[in-house]
Amino acid sequence: MYVAVKGGERAIANAHRLLDDRRRGDRQVPALTLEQLTQQLALAVDRVMAEGSLYDPELAAMAVRQSRGDLIEAIFLLRAYRTTLPRFAVSLPIETGRMRIERRISATYKDLPGGQLLGPTFDYTHRLIEPAMAADLPVEAPERRVAESSRSAPRVTDILGDEALIESDGAADGNDPADLTREPLAYPAARALRLQALARGDEGFLLGLGYSTQRGFGRTHPFVGEIRIGEVDVEVEIDGLDFTVVIGRVRVTECQMVSQFTGSKSEPPQFTRGYGLVFGQMERKAMAMSLVDRALRADEFDEERRAPAQDEEFVLAHADNVQATGFVEHLKLPHYVDFQAELQLLRTMRATAAGVGGDGEPPTGRKNSDDAEAAR
Amino acid sequence: MRSAADPTERRRRAMSAFAQAPAGFLEARWPSLADGRTIVPVRGPEVGLVMVRGRTGGGGAAFNLGEASATRASVRLANGPVGHAMILGRDLEKARHAAAFDALWQIDTCQAAVEREVVAEIERLIAAADGQRAEETAATKVDFFTMARGED
Numbered sequence: 001m002y003v004a005v006k007g008g009e010r011a012i013a014n015a016h017r018l019l020d021d022r023r024r025g026d027r028q029v030p031a032l033t034l035e036q037l038t039q040q041l042a043l044a045v046d047r048v049m050a051e052g053s054l055y056d057p058e059l060a061a062m063a064v065r066q067s068r069g070d071l072i073e074a075i076f077l078l079r080a081y082r083t084t085l086p087r088f089a090v091s092l093p094i095e096t097g098r099m100r101i102e103r104r105i106s107a108t109y110k111d112l113p114g115g116q117l118l119g120p121t122f123d124y125t126h127r128l129i130e131p132a133m134a135a136d137l138p139v140e141a142p143e144r145r146v147a148e149s150s151r152s153a154p155r156v157t158d159i160l161g162d163e164a165l166i167e168s169d170g171a172a173d174g175n176d177p178a179d180l181t182r183e184p185l186a187y188p189a190a191r192a193l194r195l196q197a198l199a200r201g202d203e204g205f206l207l208g209l210g211y212s213t214q215r216g217f218g219r220t221h222p223f224v225g226e227i228r229i230g231e232v233d234v235e236v237e238i239d240g241l242d243f244t245v246v247i248g249r250v251r252v253t254e255c256q257m258v259s260q261f262t263g264s265k266s267e268p269p270q271f272t273r274g275y276g277l278v279f280g281q282m283e284r285k286a287m288a289m290s291l292v293d294r295a296l297r298a299d300e301f302d303e304e305r306r307a308p309a310q311d312e313e314f315v316l317a318h319a320d321n322v323q324a325t326g327f328v329e330h331l332k333l334p335h336y337v338d339f340q341a342e343l344q345l346l347r348t349m350r351a352t353a354a355g356v357g358g359d360g361e362p363p364t365g366r367k368n369s370d371d372a373e374a375a376r
Numbered sequence: 377m378r379s380a381a382d383p384t385e386r387r388r389r390a391m392s393a394f395a396q397a398p399a400g401f402l403e404a405r406w407p408s409l410a411d412g413r414t415i416v417p418v419r420g421p422e423v424g425l426v427m428v429r430g431r432t433g434g435g436g437a438a439f440n441l442g443e444a445s446a447t448r449a450s451v452r453l454a455n456g457p458v459g460h461a462m463i464l465g466r467d468l469e470k471a472r473h474a475a476a477f478d479a480l481w482q483i484d485t486c487q488a489a490v491e492r493e494v495v496a497e498i499e500r501l502i503a504a505a506d507g508q509r510a511e512e513t514a515a516t517k518v519d520f521f522t523m524a525r526g527e528d
Contacts, residue, residue, distance in 0.1 A: 055428065055444035056465065088424040088448055088462065093431045093438045100506055102513050110520060118516040145517070147510035155434050169433035177439045179427070191432060192439035199430075199441050234428055234444065238391075238460050243384055246392035248464025250428060250444060277430045279442055 023068050037061035046251075046280025047071055051321060052078030053181075053200040055250050055279050072202075072321050079322050092235045092244060093172075096254045096277070097155050099230040103281075106156050107224040108258060114153025119229060120281075156226035157256050157273065166225075166258065166271040187313050194296055194316060195289075199278055201319030203285040209309040210291035217307035218295040222274070225256035229281050253282045257290035264302050272301060390481050390491065393498040394474035395463040401501075402473035405494055409486065413453045415476045421449035421468040447471035457482040 024031065038045050038057045041064065048060040052075040060078060067073035103119025106112050118124075157166060177192035185197065198206065213220045231249040238245055255276035263269035274294025276286035295309040308314050318324060394402060423445060430441040448462040449471040459479025463471050481490045 050442070053442040054425070055442060058466075059445065082425065082443060085445070086422075086424045087443070088426055088446055090427045090440075091429055093429040094441070096430070096434045100509065102509065103516075116518040117513050118518065119513055120516075142512040143515035144508070144511035145515040147507070147514035157434065169431065169436035171436065172431065173437050175437070177429070177437065179440050181440075181443075192437055195430070195432060195439040196441070234426065234464060236426055236446075236462060238448075238462055241460060243388045245388055245395060245462065247395045247426070247446060247462045248444075249396070250464070252430075252441075254434060256434065273433060275433050277434075277441060 023066070032065055034058055034061040034065070037064055043281060044069070044071060046282055047203060047285075048074045048078055050279040050282050050285065051075045051200055051202060052082070054078050054082045072325050076322050076325070089236045089238075090176075092237075094232040094234065094250070094252065096228065096232060096252070097158065099228055099232050099252075099254075100249075101153055101228055101230040102251075103229040103283075104153055104226065105224070106226045108226075109156060109159070112153075112156055112159065112226075114148065117153075153228075155228070155256065157258075164270070167261075167273050185316055187316075189312060189316060191293075191297070194312065195275065195277070195293060197316045197319055198276075198289045198292060201289070202321035202324070203282070203288065205319050205321070205324075206288040206292055207284060209295075209315060210288035212307065213291050213295045213309045218309045219298070219303050220257075220274070220291060220294055221260045222291060222294070223258045224287065225258040225273070227253065227255050227283055227286065229253045229283065251280055253278050253280065253286040255283070255286035255290040257287065257294060259294050261301055267301075272297070386491075387478070387481065390495045391461065391474070391478055393495040393502075394461060394477050396502060397470065397474070397494075397498045398501060399467060399470065401498065402477060402494070403469055406473055406476065409489055409493065410453075410476070410480060411486075413456065413480070415472065416452045416454060417472075418450040418452050418458055419448070421447050421471040421475075423447050423466045423468070426462075426464070449475040451475040451479060453479045453483075 038061045041061075042057075044064055045057050045060045048063055048071055049055050049057065051071075052060065052063070054060075056078075059081065060074065063074035063077040063081075064071065066077060101114075101117060101119075103121060104114065104117045106116065110116070157169070177196070178190055180193055180196055185193065189197070212218065214222070229251070231251050233246045234248055234250055235244045236247050237243070253276070257274040257276065258271045259274060261267075261270055261272040272294065274290035274292070274297070276288070276290035276293065278286045278289060292309055292315060295307070296312055296315060298305045298310045303310070305311060424447075425443040426446045427443050428441045429438045431438055444464055445466050446462055446464055447466055447468055447470070448460075449468075450458060450460050451472060452458045453476065457479045459475040459477065459482065461471050461474035461478055463474055477490060477494060480486045481495075
C-alpha cells in the first residue's frame with residue numbers, strides 16, 4: 001500500500017521567509033550591491049560563471065548574493081536560468097593567441113617572447129591575513145610601464161611546435177563538436193566532449209583528481225608550458241548577414257600542460273599536452289583541467305588505465321557539481337515509506353533468525369548491505 | 377582578408393564597435409545623430425544565449441566551452457533600412473540602439489557622422505582601456521638577471 005501524506009506548506013513558507021531574513025541579515029548593515037560582488041568578489045563570480053557554464057558576471061553576482069555565498073547553489077541557479085533561454089548562435093572558436101593578456105607565465109621557458117607577465121596574482125604573497133585590510137584604507141593605483149603588443153606573445157606551444165618535439169594542436173576538422181547540453185553523455189566520449197564537461201566541472205573534484213595524477217595515480221610528469229589569462233573576442237555570424245561580428249569579449253584562463261611521452265610504434269618520443277580552458281580568472285581550475293585532460297588521453301598513448309583520473313566514465317559522470325549535489329542532497333528529502341519498508345524487513349529477518357513470529361519463510365527479494373545500512 | 381574600404385568590412389567593423397560600446401553610450405548619442413528618426417521594432421530586443429567555442433589545445437578542433445548571455449534586436453527606421461544587432465549581456469536598450477545605429481549607418485548621408493562620432497569614438501575608448509590594462513600588466517613583467525657565480 002502506498003500512502004501519500006501531505007503537509008508542511010506553512011512550515012516551508014515560513015522557512016523561506018526566514019531564509020530571506022537571514023540572507024539579508026542586520027538591516028542596519030547596507031545590502032551588498034552587484035557591483036561590489038563583481039568587483040570585490042570577482043573570482044567567486046568567475047567560478048559561478050565557469051561551472052554554471054554561463055558567462056554573465058551580473059547574473060552570477062545575483063546568484064552568489066541570493067545563495068548567501070553558497071557557490072554550488074549559485075551555480076545551480078545559473079544553470080536553471082540558462083534553461084529558460086533560447087540559443088541564438090554558436091560563436092567562432094575563440095582565438096586565445098590573440099588574447100588581451102592580463103597574466104601570462106611559463107614554467108618551461110624563462111625567456112619566451114613577450115616575457116613572463118605576473119599580472120594580479122596571489123603567487124608570492126605571504127598568505128597572511130592582513131588586519132589592516134579590515135579597514136577600507138586607500139589602495140595605490142597600479143604601476144604602469146610601456147607595453148609591448150599582445151601580438152608579440154605567441155602561445156608557447158606554437159613556439160615549441162616548430163621542432164616537432166611537442167605534439168601539435170591537431171587539425172581543426174570543421175565538424176560540429178558534440179554538445180552535452182543537447183545530448184546525454186555517452187562513452188567513450190570524444191575529446192571535445194570531455195573538454196566541455198571538464199570546463200564546467202567542479203573545481204574541487206578536478207583539483208583532487210589532478211593532484212592524484214601527480215601523486216602517482218596516473219601517468220603524468222607535467223610542466224606548465226603556459227598559463228594565460230585575459231579577454232578574447234566573441235565572434236558570431238548574425239542571422240541574415242553573410243559576415244561575422246564581434247559581439248563582445250569574455251575573460252578566459254588557458255593552461256597548456258606539457259607531459260612526457262616515451263613514444264610508441266607510430267610516434268617518436270615527444271612531449272604531449274593536456275589542455276585547460278575556463279571562463280574567468282580560474283588558474284587552479286584550468287591547471288587541474290589540463291592534468292585531467294591529459295590523464296584521460298591514456299588510450300591515445302597506449303598507457304594503462306589504472307587510476308581514477310584516467311577513467312573517463314568515473315571522471316565525466318562525477319565532475320558536474322549540480323548533478324552531484326542533486327543526488328547527494330536528495331537523501332535529505334522524506335524517505336519515510338522506504339525506510340518503514342526496510343525497518344519491517346529487518347524485523348522479519350530478526351524474527352526469522354530467532355525462530356519466532358513470521359510465517360517461517362526466510363525473507364526473500366531485496367537483501368543487500370545497502371538495505372542494512374539504510375536501516376541503521 | 378577584406379580591405380578596410382570594403383563596405384562589408386566597414387559595416388562589420390561598425391557593428392562590432394556598437395556591440396562593444398560602454399553602457400549608455402549609444403543611447404546618449406542617438407538623439408543628436410538620428411535627426412528625429414523613430415526606431416520601429418522588427419524583432420526583439422530579446423535575451424538568449426550564444427554557445428562560445430574554444431579549440432582543443434588552443435588551435436585544434438572546436439569544442440563547446442560554455443554559453444554566454446546575449447541580446448539581439450532588429451529594427452527599422454521609419455521609411456528606412458533595417459538594422460541588426462547582437463551583443464553580449466542583457467542590456468535591451470543597448471541592443472535596440474545598436475540595431476538602430478546599424479540602420480543609420482546604412483543611410484548614405486548619415487554614414488560618415490556615425491563612423492566618426494560613434495564607431496571611431498567607441499574604438500578609441502576601447503583602445504584607451506586596453507592600453508591602460510596592458511601597461512599595468514607590463515609593469516608586472518619579470519626582468520631576469522643572472523647572479524654572479526662562484527666559478528671563473
